[in-house]
Amino acid sequence: MTEKEQDLILTHLTLVESLIYQVGYQKGVVGMEFEDLYQIGCIALCKAAAHYRPDRGATFKTYACRVIRNMLQDHREHASYIQNRLCYLDSPLSSDEGESYLDIIHDSQEPDAYLSEKELLELLNRAKSNYNGITKKGIEAIALKYQGYSNAEIANLYHVKANHISAWISRARSRLKADYPLTDLCYS
Template structure:
């Protein structure tokens, strides 16, 4: 990471208006999508302006404003592409179904059995599963038991002396195994 000198800092300060103008004129600001709000776009544009100041060479014939304009626009476009790739579109339950336009998405959801299993049954099933699995799956089942007792992932991680993402991975592995196990599938909606 390069440190800007005083001349580069002055270029950035004098041309901050470019970021504001480009964001307002060329970007589709959408505050409901994380990363596409005005503040996020402005911050990305400011980072691009700093990058432009670090790499600007007056001997190449372009003014700094022209060079920075291109750098900022390109960085913002890349940012928007990245955000749209990472975030799936939001589907609203009252929107029409693609397959059956006369129905809403809520109408096409499968019916769920209203009966839920009790806490006692949950603890019993997890205890039984703990007897049949080992390794990461067993740790995941233990973590699930602790979660059912109200502990957070951070607390469980502290108990085991690991990072919270390890606990999440253990739970994910255990859940995958349980979902594939016929014994526990028959109790899922019982």
């Protein structure tokens, strides 16, 4: 930056703060806190100083205000867009229920919370009878993992490498996705 541009920036730095208050910042909204907006505003001020042309008839203050306000508003729209698409794990699923997404994840990680070991093994055995080959071996491996066996221990039982067990389980999981009661159980 030239000295003239640096002088313009330093003399008009207060514009950034005043425009942040006009545009509005929101604590707790990703990217919309004061510090975030101040950085965006300073970048916009530098951009205004670099592109300012006095021969176009506007004062630097007028031009800089427009550039800063536009960048802050663009950022606000983008932050709003992102915020609306975020899913917070601790937020409630609906106003009637006290359950959150975190509760669902916790439950899906521990199938014994809603199925006994006997019920789970029965479901896996029933599903195993519908498949053959690698998928069948993968279902058997899922059952063994649920019973506490490690991949290495299961590999020793089948006389294969441990990475084969991971591949078998992966294939079984993808095939079992269509079998609704087992869908969540495959990810334990």
